[in-house]
Amino acid sequence: MNTTPDSTSNVAEYTVSEISGALKRTVEDTFGHVRVRGEISGYRGPHSSGHAYFSLKDDKARIEAVIWRGSMSRLRFQPEEGMEVIATGKLTTYPGSSKYQIVIEQMEPAGAGALMALLEERKRKLAAEGLFDAAAKQLLPYMPRVIGVITSPTGAVIRDIIHRITDRFPMHVIVWPVRVQGETSGPEVAAAINGFNALQPNGPLSRPDVLIVARGGGSLEDLWGFNDEIVVRAAAASDIPVISAVGHETDWTLIDLAADRRAPTPTGAAEMAVPVKADLEATVASLAARLSSGMSRFLSQRRQTQRALSRALPSADQLLALPRRRFDESAARLARALQANTQKKRASFTGHARQLSPRLLQRRIIERRRYTDATASRLPNCLKAYLRERRSRFLVPAGRLSPEPIRRHAERARHILAQFDRRREQAVGLILERRRRRSGELERLMRTLSYESVLERGFAIVFDAAGNPVKQAASIHSGDALALRFRDGDVRAIAAGGAGPDHGSQPKRAQPKPPKTSGGQGSLF
Template sequence: MDLLDDDIEDAPEPGSNAHEFTVSELSGAVKRSIEDQFGRVRVRAEVGRVSRPGSGHLYFDLKDDRAVLAAVTWKGQAARLIQRPEEGMEIIATGRLTTFPGQSKYQMIVDQIEPAGAGALMAMLDRRRKALAAEGLFDQDRKRPLPFLPRVIAVVTSPSGAVIRDILHRLRDRFPTHVLIWPVAVQGEGCAPQVSAAIRGLNALAPGGPVPRPDLIIVARGGGSLEDLWGFNEEAVVRAAADSAIPLISAVGHETDTTLIDFAADRRAPTPTAAAEMAVPVRADLAARLAEAGARMARSQAQGLQRPRQRLRDLARAMGRPSALTDGARQRLDLQGARLEPALRQTVRARRDRLAGRPMPAATLRQFTAAKRHGLDRAATRLDMARARRLDRPRDRLSHLQERLDSSLRRVEATARRAIVTQHARLAELDLRLVAGLRRGQVQRQEAIERLDRMRLSLGPEETLQRGFVIVRGPDKRVITSPEAAAQAPRLDLHFAGDRHVAVRPEGAPDKPRRRKPAPPDQKTLI
């Protein structure tokens, strides 16, 4: 920078006739000095943030532990690079230094890149990740399931960023719930201690205290470079997330960003908005599922009672009438009885004829009659016993089936009754929660309506007139908004606050005689 040095050394005292540089002249002198001094350089550094806009140019940072150098590769040269720069890589970049006057900064035009290593930060991050994984902090069996419907959600993030607004907006759309915000720094030196203290402080809250204990914690931050997100790679943050007794969702950075808290958290969300979607279900879907469950319960209850009744009727039809079991025997008995009388008469006639031809001693006749009577009595007894057995067996079987059917019906009714009681209790609980949510929504909407009404009143025409404004109308009662239209109008009607009117005539307007109406007591008229 010879030109600048000479100018500074030869600069006269203030107030003298010194040369005045323009900004462009000074920027051009700096540009020529840097390009002459550093025509071709090789820089070994770690790649920081990489940007690939739609123009095709490649913008990235070259850094070490003390400084950062902006670098750019133009579109034509970027297409010929063998190795594309990636964040965290250690490279050797070859190019030339120049300046960018539009932002008053210097930068390096890179036309060749050679890989030199994985980068100090990435190597340190990998060593830390392996050490913490060896302790079991990232094991899957340590992770807890998220609550289905958390009553209180704590969000650990910056209160002034867009992240908290996105989370609150998505929670309000899906299922409004109570949200605790623990403000922390999301980058810089204070990030790690504040985030770890927030996680441990939320876990230390006692149930039923003045500050409700959250059911779920969301640690959120927007996207950024590796340096911006480095606070979430600190060991204190990882251990606090792993030791948290409350389920924790990590929503740090965008989907392509990965930090160590993502491995220790119970669930990782690609974006803060996705974390809100994981935290709560959609209230409309729950209402639809509840209605469907109620309908299914009613149908199941009706079917649970209808099916045993129908089964009992079917079994009863299959068993038939008890009298049908004896109809055949009764009919056979009738047939045999009808045939018995002629047979007896014939037998008696035959015996009588035999006795008439050969008289039988009275003793023999009595003996024969007694034997036959005894045989007939035994046959009658056997017939009665057989008929009783024939009737008792179906009756016993019918009674046994009836007992089984009654027992099954009682079991089915008891099971259905218990299920109905359980579903009614669950339905009552969900109904109370739904009514509470609807009331909260009504209160919020009522407050919004009141705010809008107050805004309407403050921005209304009467309030505007009270602040000193005037409505100008012409003879046709139309509002005049330009000075040209006001100059052409023969008469102007000025409307002030309090419904007061003043009629004026612009300069140069024709003076037309007209009958003037007497003005009301609270109005003034000027012509």
């Protein structure tokens, strides 16, 4: 608190932070722990940080609310817009915006009426999306080979299902253990349905032909996990037929509407999944007896019909009498027909032979030679006429090609070529300048990255006897021939010791550098 001696009033003066802190302490001390009933407003889901910010309101007032990430993960239901809830927490203020708010630690729906209203609202929403349509439901297989059961592994439900399946028709049962009550039951059941659908038909774990989602009876709160939206969507999207057996016959959940079949009890679900083996065996035996009796009667009737038809058929002589007579008549006419055909062919050949006499051929050759001579005599005149016609056609366009249009056209073409030549020189100059700048940049980059620039700064490179650079001291052994490259030349050297553990454990005293010989060689060791 600050006071000013020259102030004309004796009222205490506060800073904004002081008055905000005083209000915060007053509100938190007075309303340390409260329970507030109201309707959720402005809920948009958890923030990216995991916190949730919304408001609680009634018909006359409104209060800001926040749920931190830790409390949000412990909620047993998913908050939704318009839901009436009872929130437990503490009141505090937020000085940054001069607002007071409730920090919610626990929250629950405001009674079963609110849960039923939420359930009806969710039911209408999912029904509008078509998740409950009867046309989308699948038929159950009559004889499944593998049955998948999604339930608690410790309850009486799984024992009842297995016992009932064993009594009716022993099958291979795969149990996916899940929690059937609590805040994690919905996601676990949805994950189990999706997990069974993800199995491969010929994989190490057989894919079930039908799924049973089962749980015993309970209150609306106990069965609330099976009303979760994620469970309903998983059941509706399942490629494997799903039987819902949640609660007693009077209980119902949203998964019952999305599943392909609803069973009144878990035992009833087992009865829907498999038939009775004894009844099937009796039915098969009855059908086998009926099949044997029917086949006997059918063969007997066919045998009698065959005998009756065989008596009505004529004998082989009667059937072949008419064809045999036609064959004999055709054989008798064949000799006469051959003779008549031979005489006809001979007459035709004789007629053609008379037309091919030497005199007739000579006459035709003379006629063709006359026609050829006449055509050859007309050919020079035709060629001259053709040349005159082509010359006249050529002279008419040639008269229109005067020297002046040709000169103007050549001048225009020469001007265009000069423009193209100037543009070519400019383009070549630009390309050469760009290549020259790029070459200079690459040369500077090469000089910067070259090891010679490192040598300019006083460093040296060590090469082995083969001329390869030495990268590790461990690769040098005593007596190895080395070459040291400096900026102004190379120096030969002999290694006096390796870089092993015996040589590298104790530092050595630096030896004075021997004078450089006239040959440019020396030793560093």
